[in-house]
Amino acid sequence: MSTTPTLTGAEIVIKALRDQGVDTIFGYPGGAVLPIYDALFKQNHIRHILVRHEQAAVHAAEGYARSSGKVGVVLVTSGPGATNAVTGLVDALMDSIPIVCLTGQVPTHLIGNDAFQECDTTGITRPATKHNYLVKDVNQLARTLHEGFYVAKNGRPGPVVIDIPKDIQFAEGTYKAPAECQPKSYRPQVRPDLNKVEEAVELIANAKRPIFYVGGGVINSGPIASRLLTQFVRMTGYPCTATLMGLGAYPASDKQFLGMLGMHGTYEANLAMHGCDVMINIGARFDDRVTGKLSEFSPGSRKIHVDIDPSSINKNVRVDVPIVGDAAHVLEDMIRVWKARAKRADQKALAEWWKQIEFWRARDCLRYEKTDKVIKPQFALERLRAAIAGRDDVFISTEVGQHQMWAAQFIPFEKPNRWLTSGGLGTMGYGLPAAIGAQIANPDALCIDVAGEASILMNIQEMSTALQYRLPVKVFILNNQWMGMVRQWQQLLHGERYSESYSEALPDFVKLADAFGGVGLRATKTSEVDDVIKEMIAIERPVIVDMCVDQKENCFPMIPGGKAHNEMLLGPDEKLEEATPEEGMVLV
Amino acid sequence: MPPVEPIERHTISVLVDNEPGVLARVIGLFSGRGYNIESLTVAEVNPEQALSRITIVTSGTPMIIEQIKAQLDRLVPVHRVRDLTMEGPFIEREMALVKVAGTGEKRVEALRIADIFKARVVDATIESFVFEITGTADDLTRFIELMKQLGLVDISRAGAVAMSRGTGGL
Numbered sequence: 001m002s003t004t005p006t007l008t009g010a011e012i013v014i015k016a017l018r019d020q021g022v023d024t025i026f027g028y029p030g031g032a033v034l035p036i037y038d039a040l041f042k043q044n045h046i047r048h049i050l051v052r053h054e055q056a057a058v059h060a061a062e063g064y065a066r067s068s069g070k071v072g073v074v075l076v077t078s079g080p081g082a083t084n085a086v087t088g089l090v091d092a093l094m095d096s097i098p099i100v101c102l103t104g105q106v107p108t109h110l111i112g113n114d115a116f117q118e119c120d121t122t123g124i125t126r127p128a129t130k131h132n133y134l135v136k137d138v139n140q141l142a143r144t145l146h147e148g149f150y151v152a153k154n155g156r157p158g159p160v161v162i163d164i165p166k167d168i169q170f171a172e173g174t175y176k177a178p179a180e181c182q183p184k185s186y187r188p189q190v191r192p193d194l195n196k197v198e199e200a201v202e203l204i205a206n207a208k209r210p211i212f213y214v215g216g217g218v219i220n221s222g223p224i225a226s227r228l229l230t231q232f233v234r235m236t237g238y239p240c241t242a243t244l245m246g247l248g249a250y251p252a253s254d255k256q257f258l259g260m261l262g263m264h265g266t267y268e269a270n271l272a273m274h275g276c277d278v279m280i281n282i283g284a285r286f287d288d289r290v291t292g293k294l295s296e297f298s299p300g301s302r303k304i305h306v307d308i309d310p311s312s313i314n315k316n317v318r319v320d321v322p323i324v325g326d327a328a329h330v331l332e333d334m335i336r337v338w339k340a341r342a343k344r345a346d347q348k349a350l351a352e353w354w355k356q357i358e359f360w361r362a363r364d365c366l367r368y369e370k371t372d373k374v375i376k377p378q379f380a381l382e383r384l385r386a387a388i389a390g391r392d393d394v395f396i397s398t399e400v401g402q403h404q405m406w407a408a409q410f411i412p413f414e415k416p417n418r419w420l421t422s423g424g425l426g427t428m429g430y431g432l433p434a435a436i437g438a439q440i441a442n443p444d445a446l447c448i449d450v451a452g453e454a455s456i457l458m459n460i461q462e463m464s465t466a467l468q469y470r471l472p473v474k475v476f477i478l479n480n481q482w483m484g485m486v487r488q489w490q491q492l493l494h495g496e497r498y499s500e501s502y503s504e505a506l507p508d509f510v511k512l513a514d515a516f517g518g519v520g521l522r523a524t525k526t527s528e529v530d531d532v533i534k535e536m537i538a539i540e541r542p543v544i545v546d547m548c549v550d551q552k553e554n555c556f557p558m559i560p561g562g563k564a565h566n567e568m569l570l571g572p573d574e575k576l577e578e579a580t581p582e583e584g585m586v587l588v
Numbered sequence: 589m590p591p592v593e594p595i596e597r598h599t600i601s602v603l604v605d606n607e608p609g610v611l612a613r614v615i616g617l618f619s620g621r622g623y624n625i626e627s628l629t630v631a632e633v634n635p636e637q638a639l640s641r642i643t644i645v646t647s648g649t650p651m652i653i654e655q656i657k658a659q660l661d662r663l664v665p666v667h668r669v670r671d672l673t674m675e676g677p678f679i680e681r682e683m684a685l686v687k688v689a690g691t692g693e694k695r696v697e698a699l700r701i702a703d704i705f706k707a708r709v710v711d712a713t714i715e716s717f718v719f720e721i722t723g724t725a726d727d728l729t730r731f732i733e734l735m736k737q738l739g740l741v742d743i744s745r746a747g748a749v750a751m752s753r754g755t756g757g758l
Binding site: 122123126127130131134151155156184185186188309310311313314315318 | 605608609612613616620651654655658659661662663664665666667
């Protein structure tokens with residue numbers, strides 16, 4: 001037995017983290033985790049990144065995890081430390097990001113006593129995590145930690161909380177290595193049922209109007225899944241669209257790629273989804289932002305759904321061929337069966353289908369008014385795109401709102417793990433800490449948070465973290481002085497009553513950057529945009545760019561709430577057919 | 589509008605680790621996702637391996653029932669999920685304690701009906717009985733309805749326990 005009976009709980013934590021291959025954790029100290037911080041102090045293997053708010057610790061760990069493929073690790077104290085982390089945990093749950101969050105807890109004998117900085121962490125985080133644990137026996141600590149990592153990264157990834165009372169951190173107990181701790185239950189299926197794969201391949205080969213619809217599951221499966229997907233899509237010659245979370249799974253520059261689908265997706269992607277006869281969903285979950293009105297979602301298609309989580313299948317949309325398994329395994333099997341049976345797409349039907357798609361594509365749905373009078377947000381992003389073109393080392397995170405959708409529309413991703421955004425939960429304040437996490441994982445990369453002026457203020461304190469660790473993250477604010485997406489909905493659906501959506505009393509972002517010790521840059525004219533972007537990239541320090549953009553610009557195309565894919569609004573000249581349809585208004 | 593799917597009643601057996609919070613996870617799943625619980629019972633069935641068996645009676649459209657099972661199955665402490673209603677013939681029983689107070693003819697009648705329903709007298713005073721009755725949910729409901737007219741004072745009713753017929757186990 002490789003056990004030493006002399007380790008304290010805190011030492012067990014450090015040893016378990018090392019054995020799990022952890023080299024970086026994001027955290028914030030407090031009374032109930034002091035023993036673990038003491039153990040951290042005495043070693044040099046694990047680097048601790050001190051954030052300025054526990055929510056940001058989780059988002060940074062998400063950015064780290066998403067950009068590196070590793071598990072993100074968080075260490076926070078009891079009570080407010082844990083409750084502050086909850087938003088980050090739910091964010092990771094919704095977007096399937098592997099996180100292990102260690103929380104301190106008051107000593108075992110005080111649990112339930114309303115002790116100082118006590119909260120029912122496992123109770124609060126139960127629906128916020130994939131799984132959570134309260135460790136009441138130091139001899140179970142190592143096993144629990146290893147199982148926590150196993151649960152976080154296997155199956156559909158997600159956040160795991162391990163709540164460790166302070167007395168357990170001091171207590172002495174035995175350590176167990178990962179190999180000695182096999183999980184008792186939870187064995188997700190990764191290899192698909194081959195019969196289903198064969199059925200799917202038949203359906204795919206006989207399609208007349210097919211489309212691949214791919215999501216974050218392909219990215220979570222690892223870079224191999226993206227390679228296999230690209231290979232398979234090219235073998236078939238079929239069109240491919242991606243969800244917000246799936247951007248980068250298929251190279252954006254490829255002519256078979258139709259762009260993002262959904263509420264602010266491209267015209268060609270949404271109409272192809274609406275009109276297809278076979279839909280091949282790989283690692284996406286028929287989110288309401290993607291389907292629009294469910295009863296009119298892709299009415300004429302037979303649907304194949306590949307997902308590692310059986311509960312995602314037949315949840316919103318009934319599918320014809322459900323396949324439970326990991327995207328890479330399934331794609332590997334699909335390619336093998338396709339080759340073995342010498343399948344070939346129906347070239348005549350496919351040519352017709354592409355002709356139709358090219359017709360939709362010719363609408364150029366992302367076009368916007370070109371003008372010198374004001375910086376259009378799309379123009380600013382197009383210039384950013386030009387400045388980073390050809391670089392392989394660019395990571396883009398976003399906050400939430402119009403800027404997020406424009407970034408998804410205008411910045412192309414050729415590879416997975418380069419795009420970090422809060423899709424499911426839609427957490428304003430995600431982008432800056434996520435960029436910090438990505439920069440920690442990729443020290444030499446260019447990490448840019450495309451932000452809005454409202455979102456960025458939700459975690460602006462993390463500029464201090466960026467400064468402390470000399471992280472040259474760039475905050476690229478599209479400043480329109482409005483909570484743009486709120487304003488857009490109020491304009492389109494609430495009779496232009498702009499209730500509380502104006503960003504009043506904004507700070508001077510240039511001075512703010514300066515106050516934090518970073519560099520602030522501003523562009524107010526189109527002629528300044530390129531220079532500001534160039535300078536931003538050249539400066540090897542944290543930068544905030546205040547890009548003063550058109551205040552009135554709306555994000556199009558748009559499928560209004562409660563509408564179907566073929567009822568898109570393409571631009572400001574198109575009006576909703578019925579003013580404020582009640583059915584759509586109640587949807588979010 | 590798509591055709592409205594019928595609401596079905598299903599009895600589901602779940603084998604779980606007997607650990608703190610496991611029931612909260614199951615119940616939280618139902619409340620958090622808006623599923624119905626008609627009844628839920630739980631007790632440890634395998635002390636050596638610390639396994640408990642939960643019997644849940646729920647109702648919903650076939651799609652919802654499928655969701656419930658998939659959601660239960662992905663909880664980490666859940667070992668097995670079986671839909672007894674789907675998988676063939678099964679036995680489902682409930683138990684209740686029913687207190688009836690009264691004298692004279694009503695008291696005699698209560699005792700006679702209890703006999704028909706094979707309810708046992710587990711407590712008696714000069715003016716009251718406590719009956720223990722086991723049977724299907726319908727049996728219990730009918731018995732309780734009758735007792736309402738005969739001096740019903742108190743009911744304590746356990747949820748369903750269930751098991752498949754034949755040789756197979758959970």
